[in-house]
Amino acid sequence: xxxxxxxxxxxxxxxxxxxxxxxxxxxxxxxxxxxxxxxxxxxxxxxxxxxxxxxxxxxxxxxxxxxxxxxxxxxxxxxxxxxxxxxxxxxxxxxxxxxxxxxxxxxxxxxxxxxxxxxxxxxxxxxxxxxxxxxxxxxxxxxxxxxxxxxxxxxxxxxxxxxxxxxxxxxxxxxxxxxxxxxxxxxxxxxxxxxxxxxxxxxxxxxxxxxxxxxxxxxxxxxxxxxxxxxxxxxxxxxxxxxxxxxxxxxxxxxxxxxxxxxxxxxxxxxxxxxxxxxxxxxxxxxxxxxxxxxxxxxxxxxxxxxxxxxxxxxxxxxxxxxxxxxxxxxxxxxxxxxxxxxxxxxxxxxxxxxxxxxxxxxxxxxxxxxxxxxxxxxxxxxxxxxxxxxxxxx
Amino acid sequence: xxxxxxxxxxxxxxxxxxxxxxxxxxxxxxxxxxxxxxxxxxxxxxxxxxxxxxxxxxxxxxxxxxxxxxxxxxxxxxxxxxxxxxxxxxxxxxxxxxxxxxxxxxxxxxxxxxxxxxxxxxxxxxxxxxxxxxxxxxxxxxxxxxxxxxxxxxxxxxxxxxxxxxxxxxxxxxxxxxxxxxxxxxxxxxxxxxxxxxxxxxxxxxxxxxxxxxxxxxxxxxxxxxxxxxxxxxxxxxxxxxxxxxxxxxxxxxxxxxxxxxxxxxxxxxxxxxxxxxxxxxxxxxxxxxxxxxxxxxxxxxxxxxxxxxxxxxxxxxxxxxxxxxxxxxxxxxxxxxxxxxxxxxxxxxxxxxxxxxxxxxxxxxxxxxxxxxxxxxxxxxxxxxxxxxxxxxxxxxxxxxx
Numbered sequence: 197x198x199x200x201x202x203x204x205x206x207x208x209x210x211x212x213x214x215x216x217x218x219x220x221x222x223x224x225x226x227x228x229x230x231x232x233x234x235x236x237x238x239x240x241x242x243x244x245x246x247x248x249x250x251x252x253x254x255x256x257x258x259x260x261x262x263x264x265x266x267x268x269x270x271x272x273x274x275x276x277x278x279x280x281x282x283x284x285x286x287x288x289x290x291x292x293x294x295x296x297x298x299x300x301x302x303x304x305x306x307x308x309x310x311x312x313x314x315x316x317x318x319x320x321x322x323x324x325x326x327x328x329x330x331x332x333x334x335x336x337x338x339x340x341x342x343x344x345x346x347x348x349x350x351x352x353x354x355x356x357x358x359x360x361x362x363x364x365x366x367x368x369x370x371x372x373x374x375x376x377x378x379x380x381x382x383x384x385x386x387x388x389x390x391x392x393x394x395x396x397x398x399x400x401x402x403x404x405x406x407x408x409x410x411x412x413x414x415x416x417x418x419x420x421x422x423x424x425x426x427x428x429x430x431x432x433x434x435x436x437x438x439x440x441x442x443x444x445x446x447x448x449x450x451x452x453x454x455x456x457x458x459x460x461x462x463x464x465x466x467x468x469x470x471x472x473x474x475x476x477x478x479x480x481x482x483x484x485x486x487x488x489x490x491x492x493x494x495x496x497x498x499x500x501x502x503x504x505x506x507x508x509x510x511x512x513x514x515x516x517x518x519x520x521x522x523x524x525x526x527x528x529x530x531x532x533x534x535x536x537x538x539x540x541x542x543x544x545x546x547x548x549x550x551x552x553x554x555x556x557x558x559x560x561x562x563x564x565x566x567x568x569x570x571x572x573x574x575x576x577x578x579x580x581x582x583x584x585x586x587x588x589x590x591x
Numbered sequence: 592x593x594x595x596x597x598x599x600x601x602x603x604x605x606x607x608x609x610x611x612x613x614x615x616x617x618x619x620x621x622x623x624x625x626x627x628x629x630x631x632x633x634x635x636x637x638x639x640x641x642x643x644x645x646x647x648x649x650x651x652x653x654x655x656x657x658x659x660x661x662x663x664x665x666x667x668x669x670x671x672x673x674x675x676x677x678x679x680x681x682x683x684x685x686x687x688x689x690x691x692x693x694x695x696x697x698x699x700x701x702x703x704x705x706x707x708x709x710x711x712x713x714x715x716x717x718x719x720x721x722x723x724x725x726x727x728x729x730x731x732x733x734x735x736x737x738x739x740x741x742x743x744x745x746x747x748x749x750x751x752x753x754x755x756x757x758x759x760x761x762x763x764x765x766x767x768x769x770x771x772x773x774x775x776x777x778x779x780x781x782x783x784x785x786x787x788x789x790x791x792x793x794x795x796x797x798x799x800x801x802x803x804x805x806x807x808x809x810x811x812x813x814x815x816x817x818x819x820x821x822x823x824x825x826x827x828x829x830x831x832x833x834x835x836x837x838x839x840x841x842x843x844x845x846x847x848x849x850x851x852x853x854x855x856x857x858x859x860x861x862x863x864x865x866x867x868x869x870x871x872x873x874x875x876x877x878x879x880x881x882x883x884x885x886x887x888x889x890x891x892x893x894x895x896x897x898x899x900x901x902x903x904x905x906x907x908x909x910x911x912x913x914x915x916x917x918x919x920x921x922x923x924x925x926x927x928x929x930x931x932x933x934x935x936x937x938x939x940x941x942x943x944x945x946x947x948x949x950x951x952x953x954x955x956x957x958x959x960x961x962x963x964x965x966x967x968x969x970x971x972x973x974x975x976x977x978x979x980x981x982x983x984x985x986x987x988x989x990x991x992x993x994x
Contacts, residue, residue, distance in 0.1 A: 327622075336618075345695035347621045354615035368619055402720065451627035455723055456758045463627075472622060 207274060208281045216271045219262060223249070226261070235415035237333060245310050265310070272303045288575075291568020298561030305553030313548040316471050317531065320479035322539040325503070327476035329545040330468035335423055335443055338467055339369060340452070343460040354469065355380075358425045370458040371431040376438060379410040381421040384444055396440070397426045401453040403440025422447070425466055431457065441466035471545070475504030475524065480512065482541040484533055496530050498541040515543065525549065626687075626698060666703075667744075667766070667773055670797040672790045675699065690777060690787050697779025697787055703771050711736065711765055715749050718761050718776065723754040742799035744768055750788070753781050760784040762791050766798060773798075859896070860937075860959070860966055863990040865983055868892070883970060883980050890972025890980055901965050904929065904958055908942050911954045911969070916946040932985075935992035937961060943981065945974050953977035957988050966991075 206212060227243035234242060243249055244264030250257040262270075279296055283289060316329030337358060341349040351366050353373060359380065364373040376397055385407045387393060393407050408424040424442040428435055436457060443466050446452075452463035478501045485494040497516035502523060513521045521528040531544035666685060671677070676689035676696075690697035715736070716726040727735055737748040744766050751761040760781045766773040775798070777784055777791050864870070864881055869889075871880040879894035901907070908928060909919040920928060932939040937959055945953035955977055956969040968991070970977055970984050 342624070344624075346624060348624055349621050350619070352618040352620075354617070356615045357617070364617055366617055366619060400723075405720075405726075451721055454721060454759060456753075456755050459757065461757070461759070472620060 204277070204281070207277045209274075210278075212274050213271070213278075216267055216274065219267050220271075223261065223264065223267060233415065238415040265307070268303055268307060272300065272307070275300055275303070288571060289568075291564045291566075291571055294564025294567060295561050296564075298557040298559075298564060301553060301557035301560060305550050305557060308550035308553065309548055312550065313546065314471065315547075316469075316545040318477065318528070318543045318545050319534065320477065320482075320498070320500075320541055320543070321537065322479050322482055325476050325478040327474075328470045328472045329543075330470055332420065332468065334469040335466055336469040337373070337425060337427070337441055337464065338452075338470075339373070339462060339464045341368070341460055342454075342463055352470070355423060355425070355466075358427065370460075371429045371436060374428045374430055376426040376428055378426075379408055379424045381411040381413050382424040382442065382444070383409045383411055383422075384424070384442055385409065398438050398440040400437035400455065401439045402442075402445060402450070403438070406440065406442075408440065408442065423466060429457075439464065443467065471547070473524070473526070475502055477502060477528070477543075479541055482533070482539055484538060496533060496541070498530055498543065500528075527551070666801060667768060668799050668801050669701075669794065671794060674790070685773075690779065690783070690790075692779070692783035692786050694780055694783060697777050697783050699775070699777045699791075701773070701775050703773045711747055714765060714772075714774065715751075715763070718749070718763055719751055721778075722751060722759045722761055724751060741796045744798060744800070746795055746798070748792070748795065757781065762788060764795050764798075768800065858962075858994045860961055860991055861994050862894075862987065862992070864987060878966070883972065883976075883984070885972070885976035885979050888973060888976060890970055890976050892968070892970045892984075894966070894968050896961075896964050896966040899963070899965065900960075904940055907958060907967070908944075911942065911944055911956060914971075915944050915952050915954055917944060932957075932988065934989050937991060937993065939968075939988055939991070941985070941988065945977075955981050955984055957991075959991065961993065 223243055226249075227239045230243070231239045242263075246263035247266045248259035248263050249261040251260040252258075275296065279300075283293065283296070285293065315331070317332050318326060318329040320326060335355040337353040337355070339351045339353070341351075349368060351369055353364050355378070357364055358375045359378045361375045361378070363375070387396065387405050387407055396403055396407065398404050398406075403426065408426075411422075413421055420443075422443045424440060424444070426438060426440050428438040430436065436455070439453060441453070441464060446465050446467040452465035454461065454463045456462070480499040480501055482499075483495065483497045485496075486492055487494050495516065497514055499512060499514050500521070502511045502513065504524075513523075515521050515528055515530045517530055520530070525547060527546045527548070529544040529546065530541070532542035534540035534542065671688055674691060676691065678687040678689055685703050686701040688699040690699050712727065712729055712732050715732070719726060735749060739746055739748065747765045749761075749763045751763070753760050758781060759778055762777040762784055764775040766775070775795065777787060779787070859878055862879070864879075867884060869882040869884065871882055871891075878896050879892075881892040883890040883892050905920065905922055905925050908925065912919060928942055930941045930943075932941055939957045939959050941955070941957045943953070943955045945951070951974060952971055953974040954969060954971050956967065959966040959968065968988060970980065972980075
């Protein structure tokens with residue numbers, strides 16, 4: 197009982213709030229400095245979307261500081277507990293209730309954004325139609341059953357499972373996928389170019405002719421890590437062989453590696469993670485205006501047509517800076533262009549079901565502040581009127 | 592009191608649990624059939640690797656549709672059977688047809704790339720690899736291919752049966768014409784492609800130079816293809832498609848650290864870098880890599896070396912010009928762009944390239960032929976930074992010497 201009370205006192209204490217705020221400041225400061233090395237994505241993952249910030253000592257990673265999720269989570273619990281414990285729901289404090297609710301909503305919204313927000317890119321050439329966007333950071337091993345003449349059955353294995361070496365068994369695959377090696381960033385060379393190179397782990401496909409060399413991870417915003425994975429496929433009768441799949445091969449436009457097994461045709465490739473939609477986008481026109489006589493961009497805009505089974509089929513939209521297309525839970529921003537192709541656009545595709553929460557929470561906080569001010573003003577005015585009445589009566 | 596303490600604990604645990612979840616899952620879904628991509632260039636010798644002809648750009652929006660050096664200029668003409676379904680060619684293809692038959696549709700792709708694009712053996716072995724056949728030794732090439740002449744063109748035809756029953760079969764033809772290699776490739780289920788073979792061979796006989804074109808079949812260019820590489824960020828040489836492998840370090844919108852090509856063997860050149868330049872971890876293909884600090888950031892100095900002339904000076908200078916937004920030079924204009932320096936018995940051809948606006952990147956680079964190879968010393972970065980670093984870079988070039 198005493199322990200529970202002590203725990204409650206700890207959780208609701210204002211000291212904890214102050215400590216957490218100070219830790220937040222230190223975290224943001226350290227992350228800002230580290231952003232030079234890691235870039236914005238690396239910093240987000242290391243400092244904010246984590247329970248602890250890890251430091252590497254040789255081969256060991258040791259937690260050295262609470263991460264954003266831990267600080268934010270405890271802060272949220274602190275705020276909620278203090279609310280439950282201290283504040284009584286009275287009209288006099290309705291404004292404070294609203295302000296606190298807004299703050300809680302803001303924290304929850306940020307947490308949800310961190311967990312559920314997904315970002316992809318869609319590159320479209322004029323006249324091209326696509327029903328998927330691709331991640332610019334995450335990759336997947338796609339094992340595709342191509343037997344059906346009209347459709348492909350895709351089994352997409354996130355790279356994290358490959359990196360962790362976790363065997364994958366899917367009910368639609370007649371074999372298991374056993375990761376053997378994973379290089380998060382790599383270079384490829386043809387075997388013939390490197391005399392005396394050790395034998396390849398791969399026994400099938402492109403990998404028998406290639407050497408993959410691990411490279412240091414890059415965190416630059418305009419660069420992409422190019423992973424390579426080695427994995428063995430094992431069916432009921434035994435091993436089908438070990439394959440190598442590499443992002444570089446896919447991005448260079450190499451066809452997926454094909455094989456036959458179990459009376460079915462398969463192909464596989466390591467590729468940027470895809471996000472398919474039940475509708476497709478066609479780029480009708482991409483405009484890339486520059487200021488006359490300079491290379492300075494003036495305006496980018498993409499006119500697209502949405503083709504969907506529903507009522508929106510044929511709807512056209514113009515996407516330009518600060519004017520994204522919001523459609524079925526996705527937001528399409530004009531993100532970039534292809535420096536090698538004047539007729540290709542790059543859209544950033546964001547899925548964030550909680551995108552409205554910051555607006556709602558800010559509105560709630562603002563309303564709460566105004567309300568609390570008006571309540572105080574009303575009380576002040578009432579008291580002053582009462583004093584004036586008393587003074588008049590006394591006179 | 593206890594209830595409140597319990598509620599507080601529950602809030603904390605729930606919050607942390609929610610924050611900690613989100614493990615990726617294997618996804619299974621069905622999508623409409625997608626055509627396989629076409630390699631950026633048809634392929635190098637000895638294997639199935641793509642030739643390095645374009646950067647893998649992410650930030651710049653690359654992804655699967657990366658740029659490719661397709662053959663330009665006039666197109667061959669042909670007459671397709673009426674049963675074939677013409678489809679949008681896509682970025683890499685000159686034409687695409689669906690070849691209908693029992694059990695589905697075969698895919699006929701027509702592509703063209705500058706030069707030999709790796710040669711017959713390499714491309715046939717690449718096709719063999721796509722249907723899981725082992726590579727063919729060079730000695731077996733004549734017996735595996737059929738040559739015939741048609742409409743002034745010389746065609747090499749190959750029929751690749753699947754490795755196992757129920758697999759894919761490929762019918763392919765390679766047609767050198769006008770300094771480029773044209774590839775006609777029909778891929779599909781074995782039975783379908785066997786049935787379509789008479790139509791395909793008949794179709795091959797309709798391939799012809801465009802009307803009024805005097806240039807009939809030309810022998811393929813025997814040298815690496817100058818200017819074949821359009822990549823805006825290749826640190827490697829411009830050409831050498833016949834000898835290029837693949838590979839990139841961390842890549843990005845026009846900033847591939849290197850493309851894997853046969854690097855020069857033999858003893859490397861040596862140099863002395865200024866003490867304030869930070870040595871970088873070179874990718875496997877870089878002989879040296881430095882970060883050159885300056886106002887507002889760092890410039891990148893890459894040192895690479897490749898066998899032979901790798902396209903020659905003009906191709907490489909024009910590739911670099913493209914990277915800073917300048918139009919290509921004609922051969923006659925090259926001499927006035929290049930400053931030649933002599934140092935320790937080496938001849939260094941130095942260029943200084945920046946866009947006319949003075950904005951964007953500047954490249955100061957030197958091309959150094961040495962011992963049957965070509966070395967490239969290339970400083971790239973913001974215009975002002977590279978301009979400031981140029982005197983020191985030229986001093987650095989003066990330290991380059993043979994061992």
